[in-house]
Amino acid sequence: MVALAWRYRWLSLRVLLLNMALIALNLGGLSSAGLGIDVLRHELLPDAPPAAWPGGWMPPSTWSPRATLAFVAFLVLLFAAVTALLKFVAAVASAELSQQMVIRLRADVYDKLQRLSFRFFDAHDSSSLIGRVAADVQAVRSFVDGVVLKVLTVGLTLAVYMAYMLSLHVALTLACVATSPLLWWGAVWFSRRMRPLYLRGGELGDRLIAALVESVQGMAVIKGFGREPEAMARFAAANSALRQQRRGIFWNLSLYQPAMGFLTQINQLVLIGYGGYLVIRGDFPLGAGLFVFANLIHEFAAQVGQIVNIANSIQASLAAAERVFEVLDAPIEIADSPAARPLPRAAGWIRLDSVSFAYHPGRPVLQDVSLEIAPGERIGIIGETGAGKSTLLALIARFYDVDAGAVFVDGCDVRHLRLHDLRRNIGIVFQEPFLFSNTVAANIAFGRPDAPLEEIERAARQAAAHEFISDLPQGYENLVGEHGVNLSGGQRQRLAIARALLLDPPILLLDDATAAVDPETEHEIQSAIQQAQQGRTTVLVSSRVSALEHADRIYVLQRGRIVESGSPRQLWERRGEYWRLARQQLCEDFAIPATEP
Ligand SMILES: Nc1ncnc2c1ncn2[C@@H]1O[C@H](COP(=O)(O)OP(=O)(O)O)[C@@H](O)[C@H]1O
Ligand SMILES: [Mg+2]
Structure with a gap:
């Protein structure tokens, strides 16, 4: 003072x-x-x-x-x-x-x-x-x-x-x-x-x-x-x-x-x-x-x-x-180390090595999680609410530092990468998409405000958002957020996907994008996501089996631990946790009582 x-x-x-x-x-x-x-x-x-x-x-x-x-x-x-x-x-x-x-x-x-x-x-x-x-x-x-x-x-x-x-x-x-x-x-x-x-x-x-x-x-x-x-x-x-x-x-x-x-x-x-x-x-x-x-x-x-x-x-x-x-005076916990390495454009390798993490000491949210993702792979992560799926994504983007183990992107511990570079290489669609009080175009171009309109439109098309945006009275210039039109959950979700795609990130993290939408919108978002996955490493989190049917590999997360992994088919045949979840959800969808055959 x-x-x-x-x-x-x-x-x-x-x-x-x-x-x-x-x-x-x-x-x-x-x-x-x-x-x-x-x-x-x-x-x-x-x-x-x-x-x-x-x-x-x-x-x-x-x-x-x-x-x-x-x-x-x-x-x-x-x-x-x-x-x-x-x-x-x-x-x-x-x-x-x-x-x-x-x-x-x-x-x-x-x-x-x-x-x-x-x-x-x-x-x-x-x-x-x-x-x-x-x-x-x-x-x-x-x-x-x-x-x-x-x-x-x-x-x-x-x-x-x-x-x-x-x-x-x-x-x-x-x-x-x-x-x-x-x-x-x-x-x-x-x-x-x-x-x-x-x-x-x-x-x-x-x-x-x-x-x-x-x-x-x-x-x-x-x-x-x-x-x-x-x-x-x-x-x-x-x-x-x-x-x-x-x-x-x-x-x-x-x-x-x-x-x-x-x-x-x-x-x-x-x-x-x-x-x-x-x-x-x-x-x-x-x-x-x-x-x-x-x-x-x-x-x-x-x-x-x-x-x-x-x-x-x-x-x-x-x-x-x-x-x-x-x-x-609060310390900035997550900051560049003096020797932080630049990361121009990542190939898209992701590796988690015995990662453990807790928000509060003594209450672990992730325990001994290891996984490896190659460039271009489409990875699914499934688990019940509270299993730690969103937390896992947050650790990849280094929103928090791990308590034990390490997260690697392109072979380098994320703690030794320049934070800005790391985040630039990762596109994130959060579970609850947030829109700013601004135009549709500005919301999509949030990560690259100077993007030309054609690119914004292309991102919107990829995210299956172009159609409903064109139907708005002022199209891309329509205001959204607090002072604009009210968009449905699925529409907001697709704007958020377009926002991530505009950056053309080599790594795309999608958090439960279809959790809160109706089946028809879910279908649209699904196809948007499939488009978006082309040519990049994607980690798709969902609590629903149906959202992950196209994944190359799925990890099943249960109370902070990975209990199974494999292709959807392998997992189904294993008759383990994935099978249990899948059967439960299929039966819900078709209203069949979930009893043993
Ligand atoms: N910011 C936070 N602070 C404290 N606890 C949190 C925070 N975010 C999530 N948690 C807790 O961590 C656990 C895992 O949460 P989360 O990763 O969001 O699960 P999921 O995405 O699988 O539903 C939950 O028990 C949740 O209560
Ligand atoms: Mg979550």
């Missing part, structure tokens, strides 16, 4: 200098006004001491008292005018500083999120990450302009005021600021008290975003099950929890500030008692002394009041910073 302030030192320095100039102008204006009072007093009561002009300067004796007063008034006005101008400049400068910081921080957090590994996203839910990018960076920013700069400004201001007051009257100054340690102690106490409140505030904010995001995304389910009242209640609960929490913060602030303000008024009491006594004795000028002093004490109190705000900002920004820096 201090490094953050340092990065913006020049902008910060500018803000600081402007604030210093404002203090000087303020003192100038005050002294001028005090001078005016003394001139007037001397005029009314010739016994009173004459006004003490600074620097030994005296108005020419030819000036009438009225002219002198007018001159003083002009000085006050001049100080006020320059102050106003400088305040404007200072406000612009500090707004610029905070905006630059927020934009930069937000970009940093976003960039880091793009580079973090899947494990990080497994451990943090999306609403919490959204909160960090959207809201928390603001609070971190306030550490620089609300804490570091303020501390410097307030510190310098207090020092200047003190020095000025001491130069006017030492004993009076000391008497007037005697309560200050009390204020300091109060600020520290307050700051400690606020810290847990702000940390909790961040969590509650996340919960509110989570309730909102989930209800928007799950709207169909909520409406379908008639659970709108519960959804509203959940949101209302999150909302009011946040309100209550904020109210706690405001209560504390609202009580604390007036209390501190009252403490500072004790100074005024001392001033009027002791300072008044000094003036009456003639030891202290009324205007340049008591009047200026009263104002300075007032300003002093205001600055001390700032300490309350600072104490408040510190806690708010520290709590937020913890969350922002958790992202910025």
Whole structure:
């Protein structure tokens, strides 16, 4: 955080200098006004001491008292005018500083999120990450302009005021600021008290975003099950929890500030008692002394009041910073090793060597998995839900690193390949295809935004998507995703296949592309997949036997272990796990009871 302030030192320095100039102008204006009072007093009561002009300067004796007063008034006005101008400049400068910081921080957090590994996203839910990018960076920013700069400004201001007051009257100054340690102690106490409140505030904010995001995304389910009242209640609960929490913060602030303000008024009491006594004795000028002093004490109190705000900002920004820096400082687990090898275009060999993997220690998802795939082979992986099929694909693309064993692509451990090269050689169609809010063409060309339209069309044809795309009102320019037409599951799936095909990858990983579609669409996707398999290594995952009938070889995955492998025919004849699955599914399809013949 201090490094953050340092990065913006020049902008910060500018803000600081402007604030210093404002203090000087303020003192100038005050002294001028005090001078005016003394001139007037001397005029009314010739016994009173004459006004003490600074620097030994005296108005020419030819000036009438009225002219002198007018001159003083002009000085006050001049100080006020320059102050106003400088305040404007200072406000612009500090707004610029905070905006630059927020934009930069937000970009940093976003960039880091793009580079973090899947494990990080497994451990943090999306609403919490959204909160960090959207809201928390603001609070971190306030550490620089609300804490570091303020501390410097307030510190310098207090020092200047003190020095000025001491130069006017030492004993009076000391008497007037005697309560200050009390204020300091109060600020520290307050700051400690606020810290847990702000940390909790961040969590509650996340919960509110989570309730909102989930209800928007799950709207169909909520409406379908008639659970709108519960959804509203959940949101209302999150909302009011946040309100209550904020109210706690405001209560504390609202009580604390007036209390501190009252403490500072004790100074005024001392001033009027002791300072008044000094003036009456003639030891202290009324205007340049008591009047200026009263104002300075007032300003002093205001600055001390700032300490309350600072104490408040510190806690708010520290709590937020913890969350922002958790992202910025998170290690990137999956990254290029220094000696990473390039992989221009893979031939398409894939080998898994006794691979074991767990998302959580002690709960293995894949155990001792070995398989070997030659270029151009069409491999099927079958297994029940949760067997670890998607995980296996994720390991080939190195979304995670294996716990034991190794994954090889073209004979090289994937951990020693350049990550970017590896991913460029692999086309992936995920189980749940994700479409961005953009045109059909842009979604297909996601991996190669500069692809010409003919190639996009060719990929779409290969994926059996061209026809339905042409039927859309604006064809390839039609918007899809959040702000576009609603596509069916099968259509989204085919767009995702086209997206992978456009890259013309030597390795294609397809995750359960036909899991959630009707038989007719399944047939279309099947033929799309068969087209797509031409001339590349493909690993096709499915929980359905029918999807894998054209595979060269099938691996049967059961609870993270490969229990059988062979061609569909061999496996069928073995009458093992594959046969059991196949028979079960065939019987389901034809509604035959699955009893032994
Ligand atoms: N990101 C994840 N974090 C923790 N556990 C996971 C994650 N993804 C999958 N799992 C668990 O790993 C096991 C295998 O999941 P998966 O590979 O998706 O199976 P399949 O694709 O065969 O249905 C399941 O028990 C699942 O709960
Ligand atoms: Mg899966």
